[in-house]
Amino acid sequence: MIQVTNLVKDYTLAAQVYRVLNGISFTIPQGMLSAIIGPSGSGKTTLLNILGGLDSPSAGQYLLNGRDVSHFGPDEWAHERNHTIGFVFQSFQLIPALSARDNVALPLVYRGIPQRLRRIRADEELEKVGLGHRIHHRPQQLSGGQQQRVAIARALVANPPVILADEPTGNLDHATGLEILEILRQLSQAGKTVVIVTHSQEVAQVCRQVIEIQDGHIVTNTMEMEHSL
Amino acid sequence: MTWKDGFILAFHGMISNKLRAILTMLGVIIGVAAVIVLVAIGQGASSMVTSRIETLGTNVIFVSPAAGTPFPVSETNIVAHALPFSLQVVPSMNTGSKVSTLTTQGSAQIAGTTPSYLRLGGISLAAGHFITPEEVSASQHVAVLGANQVSNLFGAQNPVGSSIMIMGQKFQVVGALNAVGQGPGASQDNEIFIPITAAQTLFRTTQLSQMIVKTSNPNQANLTADYLTNLYTNEFGSSTAVSVASEDQVLLTLQATRATFTNLLAGTAAIALLVGGIGIMNIMLVSVTERTREIGIRRALGATREDVLLQFLFESMTMSLSGGLIGVIAGLGIMHLVPLILKTPAVFSPAALILAFVFSTAVGLIFGLYPAIKASGLDPIHALRYDG
Ligand SMILES: Nc1ncnc2c1ncn2[C@@H]1O[C@H](COP(=O)(O)OP(=O)(O)OP(=O)(O)O)[C@@H](O)[C@H]1O
Numbered sequence: 001m002i003q004v005t006n007l008v009k010d011y012t013l014a015a016q017v018y019r020v021l022n023g024i025s026f027t028i029p030q031g032m033l034s035a036i037i038g039p040s041g042s043g044k045t046t047l048l049n050i051l052g053g054l055d056s057p058s059a060g061q062y063l064l065n066g067r068d069v070s071h072f073g074p075d076e077w078a079h080e081r082n083h084t085i086g087f088v089f090q091s092f093q094l095i096p097a098l099s100a101r102d103n104v105a106l107p108l109v110y111r112g113i114p115q116r117l118r119r120i121r122a123d124e125e126l127e128k129v130g131l132g133h134r135i136h137h138r139p140q141q142l143s144g145g146q147q148q149r150v151a152i153a154r155a156l157v158a159n160p161p162v163i164l165a166d167e168p169t170g171n172l173d174h175a176t177g178l179e180i181l182e183i184l185r186q187l188s189q190a191g192k193t194v195v196i197v198t199h200s201q202e203v204a205q206v207c208r209q210v211i212e213i214q215d216g217h218i219v220t221n222t223m224e225m226e227h228s229l
Numbered sequence: 230m231t232w233k234d235g236f237i238l239a240f241h242g243m244i245s246n247k248l249r250a251i252l253t254m255l256g257v258i259i260g261v262a263a264v265i266v267l268v269a270i271g272q273g274a275s276s277m278v279t280s281r282i283e284t285l286g287t288n289v290i291f292v293s294p295a296a297g298t299p300f301p302v303s304e305t306n307i308v309a310h311a312l313p314f315s316l317q318v319v320p321s322m323n324t325g326s327k328v329s330t331l332t333t334q335g336s337a338q339i340a341g342t343t344p345s346y347l348r349l350g351g352i353s354l355a356a357g358h359f360i361t362p363e364e365v366s367a368s369q370h371v372a373v374l375g376a377n378q379v380s381n382l383f384g385a386q387n388p389v390g391s392s393i394m395i396m397g398q399k400f401q402v403v404g405a406l407n408a409v410g411q412g413p414g415a416s417q418d419n420e421i422f423i424p425i426t427a428a429q430t431l432f433r434t435t436q437l438s439q440m441i442v443k444t445s446n447p448n449q450a451n452l453t454a455d456y457l458t459n460l461y462t463n464e465f466g467s468s469t470a471v472s473v474a475s476e477d478q479v480l481l482t483l484q485a486t487r488a489t490f491t492n493l494l495a496g497t498a499a500i501a502l503l504v505g506g507i508g509i510m511n512i513m514l515v516s517v518t519e520r521t522r523e524i525g526i527r528r529a530l531g532a533t534r535e536d537v538l539l540q541f542l543f544e545s546m547t548m549s550l551s552g553g554l555i556g557v558i559a560g561l562g563i564m565h566l567v568p569l570i571l572k573t574p575a576v577f578s579p580a581a582l583i584l585a586f587v588f589s590t591a592v593g594l595i596f597g598l599y600p601a602i603k604a605s606g607l608d609p610i611h612a613l614r615y616d617g
């Protein structure tokens with residue numbers, strides 16, 4: 001579960017202060033599939049980076065799974081990301097020199113898991129995203145959709161409860177984008193908290209919670225109730 | 230990240246870009262090889278010098294005057310009977326001169342001396358005989374040639390029985406010496422020995438250049454040197470004008486010289502290693518810039534700053550260690566070729582090998598530190614956005 005209260009982010013550029021996030025408060029429950037939408041430059045990426053501890057807020061409170069992480073330092077965050085957060089990026093962010101398997105296994109390296117076990121786990125995750133036959137391929141030898149699936153496998157390999165995805169379908173064609181979205185939707189159904197930053201209305205419609213921000217403010221926050229029961 | 234992972238990672242990085250790895254290591258390879266080869270040459274040269282000295286024995290004392298100090302031949306007898314034990318005192322009177330035969334000419338060190346010179350050791354006859362006591366008392370014009378003089382004046386011919394001209398006077402060659410080789414004793418190869426009596430008339434002086442004193446017992450050498458110093462101070466009142474040096478002291482001086490020589494070579498090689506280290510630092514800095522995005526990715530996936538620091542440090546150390554290893558192999562190879570090509574001996578020094586290896590590891594650590602610190606200090610967000 002993600003809870004933020006009065007989150008503020010200022011950037012200082014040439015002695016001028018820019019307020020990119022101006023008092024953001026919301027709650028994303030565990031197992032939710034959540035979309036953050038808004039115009040370009042509204043602060044979506046900044047918000048997601050703060051949720052993942054890559055960036056730090058100027059003010060406000062952040063509770064991650066009930067723990068106050070507002071004042072975590074870089075190394076506490078490194079540990080936190082390794083254990084509770086899986087990142088998926090628009091530009092995939094795979095390491096070109098490494099095979100699909102070694103890319104997927106990366107988070108486990110920083111848990112001190114031995115190489116043999118890392119490979120077994122990585123192969124399992126690649127199998128799940130339908131790339132069991134591509135474990136030795138380098139990123140350049142894979143299509144965009146395949147690269148994004150490798151990135152998802154990497155986000156999942158350490159089994160984190162939270163997945164943060166910044167425009168995960170932004171660099172993919174329509175059909176491939178829908179495939180990736182379906183994988184993320186199933187993950188939320190399996191109990192993971194999935195937050196997707198997106199420009200796509202179609203993606204947002206699939207999500208059960210939609211948070212819209214504009215100029216650093218939340219303009220709407222709608223959550224669909226669980227009807228399926 | 231574990232140490233094992235760090236080294237595996239660094240090793241894979243190196244293999245995946247072999248050319249760059251080799252270029253990066255080149256400085257360290259050359260540095261380490263240079264340390265091993267140069268120290269081996271230095272040690273080889275000094276071992277040669279020492280062995281030459283040691284063939285003369287440690288019971289030899291050199292007595293030489295300062296310029297302008299009287300040092301007459303007559304003192305030979307005084308010194309010879311100055312001590313209660315028997316001393317062999319060989320006077321020597323030296324000058325450089327042109328020499329010639331009917332067909333060839335050259336230059337030589339002319340040494341007027343006595344038959345006892347042969348008994349100092351270090352030289353041996355190839356043909357004929359050395360100066361005899363009869364030739365000295367009769368002041369005969371006879372000469373014994375050093376090996377270089379034989380080959381310069383007579384080529385491959387046997388010189389014994391031929392005549393040579395020294396300072397306008399005719400001398401008969403009665404003996405030829407074997408080559409002594411290189412080192413400080415090598416001067417003997419360029420010398421021509423004549424009876425000291427003949428030298429006195431030829432040089433028109435009774436002034437000696439040097440007195441070589443040999444004790445029959447090596448243990449008496451230092452005592453004799455002290456005694457002679459004392460003798461010259463008190464009896465002749467000229468201790469500063471005459472220097473007395475035992476073989477031991479000459480050896481010590483030579484050892485100091487050779488240590489300086491070896492240190493100089495080692496220093497040169499150390500500079501090469503330092504330059505190698507700077508090479509590693511440059512490439513590592515380029516590598517950090519190139520892999521900015523990778524660093525961002527690793528940080529996003531849970532790498533701490535220390536993990537990143539260690540990753541780059543492992544890389545520079547793997548590089549310098551591998552360079553050190555290749556350098557050791559190359560250095561040992563070249564060391565074995567040195568005697569064949571340069572005709573000087575090379576003596577392997579395990580200390581130089583260990584030093585070179587430790588130094589190259591230290592180079593990797595020290596020069597890898599700055600790039601590694603730079604990498605670990607990168608802001609993950611900027612790093613992820615970096616496109617290069
Ligand atoms: N490091 C920075 N320094 C200064 N300003 C920044 C920095 N990073 C982001 N900004 C500013 O913050 C604002 C929000 O940027 P952000 O990347 O979060 O927008 P976004 O909603 O993700 O946009 P897009 O939809 O185009 O990705 C922008 O105006 C941007 O210029």
Ligand SMILES: [Mg+2]
Nearest residue numbers: 044045046166
């Ligand atoms: Mg963005």
